Amino acid sequence: ASAVGSIPSHTAATIDTIAPTKFQFSPPYAVSENPLELPISMSLSTETSAKITGTLGGYLFPQTGSDEKFSQFASCSFAITCAHVVLSEKQDYPNVMVPSNVLQTSYKKVLTKESDRYPDGSVEKTAFLEEVQRIDQNLNWQKSNKFGQVVWGERAIVDHRLSDFAIIKVNSSFKCQNTLGNGLKSFPDPTLRFQNLHVKRKIFKMKPGMKVFKIGASTGYTSGELNSTKLVYWADGKLQSSEFVVASPTPLFASAGDSGAWILTKLEDRLGLGLVGMLHSYDGEQRQFGLFTPIGDILERLHAVTKIQWDIDPQLDG
Amino acid sequence: MPSTTLLFPQKHIRAIPGKIYAFFRELVSGVIISKPDLSHHYSCENATKEEGKDAADEEKTTTSLFPESNNIDRSLNGGCSVIPCSMDVSDLNTPISITLSPENRIKSEVNAKSLLGSRPEQDTGAPIKMSTGVTSSPLSPSGSTPEHSTKVLNNGEEEFICHYCDATFRIRGYLTRHIKKHAIEKAYHCPFFNSATPPDLRCHNSGGFSRRDTYKTHLKARHVLYPKGVKPQDRNKSSGHCAQCGEYFSTIENFVENHIESGDCKALPQGYTKKNEKRSGKLRKIKTSNGHSRFISTSQSVVEPKVLFNKDAVEAMTIVANNSSGNDIISKYGNNKLMLNSENFKVDIPKRKRKYIKKKQQQVSGSTVTTPEVATQNNQEVAPDEISSATIFSPFDTHLLEPVPSSSSESSAEVMFHGKQMKNFLIDINSFTNQQQQAQDNPSFLPLDIEQSSYDLSEDAMSYPIISTQSNRDCTQYDNTKISQILQSQLNPEYLSENHMRETQQYLNFYNDNFGSQF
Structure with a gap:
């Protein structure tokens, strides 16, 4: 097998035909070992976008109960991210790619440019071009095995809160689980492993000072403390909303590309993670503040819109 | 028709209510007529939406579970006091940077941080209320931010910012070359340039060159006659006559x-000597209170007006003014430009060294780290400082090749990649936590256990320290809490807003002074 292991196994067959090189590439975005089982917090963009990229928050499942009318959705999985990530361009129901098409394309461009610095036929140039080829293969694979399509999104002020999320219907061939995945092994918090990688519960009661973290596609793992709400002005002050804030003791809690990342906390009474909300904006000169929508608000809004309950786990009897 | 009815008022007076009714009916019908157009428009829109949903199996789901159309309020996209976290890569010149390690590992990362600091100042309305109830008094503004922030800002790499135009460079040498262009007095002058000739007959618009290569290119291009057909790139190899x-x-x-610099040319103006040149200025580094570094040149240079909107720049100029002897530090240049004269800008390098030694001695003699001392450390970082080779990498060091830990410490390599923003911070902590044990060692030594320990300084993470020796743990814990306290106190909303107000006021005064405006 090749010594180059950055792109997941679904392209392994083609990699085998390429001569092994001694270079090890690590792409700027997370990749999953199994391309049909994508952990949360991976990068995400629409299939056609050349610009906007964000983070896959996690998966939500409709709780249809015994209602016959909705039985067709019982086995469906949906993913959630910010509406401004996937609905900022003209298309209303774009297809979505995880990992992000934007990041992969940019990475490819950077690699191609870097390869120009080396003479033709050199090992470096070959290695760079091989990596470019692998990204291309991966992009093609993703295009023929679509992750999903946006079915509905909202970015508006509803009841003095920003409601900014988009729901993506995930293709049935993908296995959806709210887990951080084993591929991300380099968290600064050594306790984030095994059961602590799984999102087990929704946290509705937010206590100021609660320790939370997020894993965004751009800035990765960052942690902070919950704060009270902050008044935010929109549209040149015409609209206001109050938003929940995470404050980090160090600069850069969140940055461009992290939109949609879930704000998580370690459960106190058992192993596992609690879901607090979804990051949508950053603030502060040092970007030490992250603004998020509580998961309770998101689920409530989804209930109001779809008339059925939603949860982070699939329906048991479904 | 209405005019005729007005001519015969008596005859038609009874018909007036009827006419008013007819008028309104017409009006209403006019409004109603437009309605089919609208509905047509909607149906078209729906049709395009349906086309967009080529995955037929999803169509049923979307139509019955979710509303027909998305609810996107475009007005939220502009004029808001916070910034959405989606990344627009078209805003970045290089969205992704690559680093090559000696072991042929090619790491790449998203330059999400590169926009940090460039965010326009915004009045975000009500300050964020801190619920943690920090009671410690805010630190002095000058000592508010530890040194690491500069490096954190710049993606873990030192970035070189030109004070005169805010241009940034990853390699110091490029800044050195660039900064010359702001100098008022150019380093090189064309000896044949005559400002008395009309502009279209001059050999060059100013005759001055800040770079030697452009100066030489000019002489060879404008003051040499080549045989016909010689291309510009072949001029060096060609023969020719002095024009x-x-x-x-x-x-x-x-x-x-x-021919020119040796004074051989008969056409040189009288008294020409190889005026090589006013030596171009030296680079000086200024560190502002929030830890950003800016570079100035010691020669008189012109500050671009746009830079004055950057409060770092204003602060840097204040630092220059405070640390320079002489009067004409800042003066007007042309209509809207400022000239900064930093020739007499004092840089106090030995001071820093002495302080360091002094502190080290204190540590050895057994005194513990006290709060005032932390403040001293911070204050000292604000002092302008010449770049020393100890802290700044040479151009070759920074050029794309970032040192990556050896393969033997896989974990530390990974941590470096993801927790880069914390790396420099830890080194800072380390530099004074380890002095107790390491007075005899190289002070830049970074023990592996610190590097591998949790980067989360919160109490939560402190319950899992991976630190080998007891003494090490004690002092690290001690200093970590201290640091978190300092950082927390910096987030004090009152202090932040006060600081912000003060800076805005300072800038306004500065602007009014220099441009004679009355804002």
Whole structure:
């Protein structure tokens, strides 16, 4: 097998035909070992976008109960991210790619440019071009095995809160689980492993000072403390909303590309993670503040819109 | 028709209510007529939406579970006091940076941080209320931010910012070359340039060159006659005549050195000597209170007006003014530009060294780290400082090749990649936590256990320290809490807003002074 292991196994067959090189590439975005089982917090963009990229928050499942009318959705999985990530361009129901098409394309461009610095036929140039080829293969694979399509999104002020999320219907061939995945092994918090990688519960009661973290596609793992709400002005002050804030003791809690990342906390009474909300904006000169929508608000809004309950786990009897 | 009815008022007076009714009916019908157009429009829109949903199996789901159309309020996209976290890569010149390690590992990362600091100042309305109830008094503004912030800002790499135009460079040498262009007095002058000739007959618009290569190119291009058909890129190898005195040269390569600068050319103006040149200024680093570094040149240079909107720049100029002897530090230049004269800008390098030694001695003699001392450390970082080779990498060091830990410490390599923003911070902590044990060692030594320990300084993470020796753990814990306290106190909303107000006021005064405006 090749010594180059950055792109997941679904392209392994083609990699085998390429001569092994001694270079090890690590792409700027997370990749999953199994391309049909994508952990949360991976990068995400629409299939056609050349610009906007964000983070896959996690998966939500409709709780249809015994209602016959909705039985067709019982086995469906949906993913959630910010509406401004996937609905900022003209298309209303774009297809979505995880990992992000934007990041992969940019990475490819950077690699191609870097390869120009080396003479033709050199090992470096070959290695760079091989990596470019692998990204291309991966992009093609993703295009023929679509992750999903946006079915509905909202970015508006509803009841003095920003409601900014988009729901993506995930293709049935993908296995959806709210887990951080084993591929991300380099968290600064050594306790984030095994059961602590799984999102087990929704946290509705937010206590100021609660320790939370997020894993965004751009800035990765960052942690902070919950704060009270902050008044935010929109549209040149015409609209206001109050938003929940995470404050980090160090600069850069969140940055461009992290939109949609879930704000998580370690459960106190058992192993596992609690879901607090979804990051949508950053603030502060040092970007030490992250603004998020509580998961309770998101689920409530989804209930109001779809008339059925939603949860982070699939329906048991479904 | 209405005019005729007005001519016969008596006859038609009874018909007036009927006419008013008819008028309104017409009005209403006019409004109603437009309605089919609207519905047509909607149906078209729906049709395009349906086309967009080519995955037929999803169509049923979307139509019955979710509303027909998305609810996107476009007005939220502009004029808001916070910034959405989606990344627009078209805003970035290089969205992704690559680093090559000696072990042929090619790491790449998203430059999400590169926009940090460039965010326009915004009044975000009500300050964020801190619920943690920090009671410690805010630190002095000058000592508020630890040194690491500069490096954190710049993606873990030192970035070199030109004070005069805010241009940034990853390699110091490029900044050195660039900064010359802001100098008022150019380093090189064309000896044949005559400002008395009309503009279209001049050999160059100013005759001054900040770079030697452009100066030489000018002389070879404008003051040498080449045989016909010689392309510009072949000029060095070509023969030619001096356009001024007519002397023949079999090669033009050393024309400038052998003919002009040696004073051989008969056409040189009288009294020409190899005025090589006012030596171009030296680079000086200024560190502002929030830890950003800016570089100035010691020669008189022009500050671009746009820079004055950057409060770092204003602060940097204040630092220069405070640390310079002489009066004309800042003066007007042209209509809307400022000239900064930093020739007498004092840089106090030995001071820093002495402080360091002093502190080290204190540590050895057994005194513990006290709060005032932390403040001293911070204050000292604000002092302008010349770049020392100890802290700044040479151009070759920074050039794309970032040191990556050896393969033997896989974990530390990974941590470096993801927790880069914390790396420098830890080194800072380390630099004074380890002095107790390491007075005899190299002070830049970074023990592996610190590097591998949790980067989360919160109490939560402190319950899992991976630190080998007891003494090490004690002092690290001690200093970590201290640091978190300092950082927390910096987030004090009152202090932050006060600081912000003060800076805005300072800037306004500065602007009014310099431009004579009355804002």
